[in-house]
Amino acid sequence: MCSFHLLSLMRHLSTHGSCSAAGSFLKASVVVMASNPRSANGNLRRKYRSRFKAMAAPCGICRGALGPIHYDEPSNSTHPLSFVIDEIRPISRWREFGYDSPEATARDWTNLQAAHYCCNQAKSNKILPALPKSAGMTFPSGQSMNIIDGDW
Numbered sequence: 001m002c003s004f005h006l007l008s009l010m011r012h013l014s015t016h017g018s019c020s021a022a023g024s025f026l027k028a029s030v031v032v033m034a035s036n037p038r039s040a041n042g043n044l045r046r047k048y049r050s051r052f053k054a055m056a057a058p059c060g061i062c063r064g065a066l067g068p069i070h071y072d073e074p075s076n077s078t079h080p081l082s083f084v085i086d087e088i089r090p091i092s093r094w095r096e097f098g099y100d101s102p103e104a105t106a107r108d109w110t111n112l113q114a115a116h117y118c119c120n121q122a123k124s125n126k127i128l129p130a131l132p133k134s135a136g137m138t139f140p141s142g143q144s145m146n147i148i149d150g151d152w
Contacts, residue, residue: 037091037102044107048085052114060086060113061123075117086115090125 038045053071058064066081073079087105089097094105105111115123 037106038085040103041107045085048109048112049083052085052112053083055114057114059116059119060088061115061119061128066116066119069114069116077117077121080116080118082117084115084117084120086113086120086123087111088113089127092125093127 056071057069059066059069068081069083070079070081071083073082075082075084088111089099089105091102091105094102097105099105099108
């Protein structure tokens, strides 16, 4: 349900004075929906995803050490080599990098890179040191990943 319809329903409930609990729930839902800076501008995010897919960009974290990104698989833990967009400078640390807001961090094209789902999960909100393109996968915490990529 889009936020416009939720807001219309909230106005209707507040006008008619019924179901105050439902109105409170809907207000909380709207806040949750708007709180993720990655989805604040969904159209732009979809364009960025399409651009990375068209470029067939390698994983910016492991530099392709785990193999190519599987762009056509759903992005979840059952498909560890699937495609996600990684924020090089994490959204959760936006103030450290001089951004005006978390949304600005998520919209900055120069802050984005294609990544495997598993690499992005292992990186979390860390900043990786600049690696030469020939370098393999390294993580600051010394984590190693055991990825078995079978036939999906």
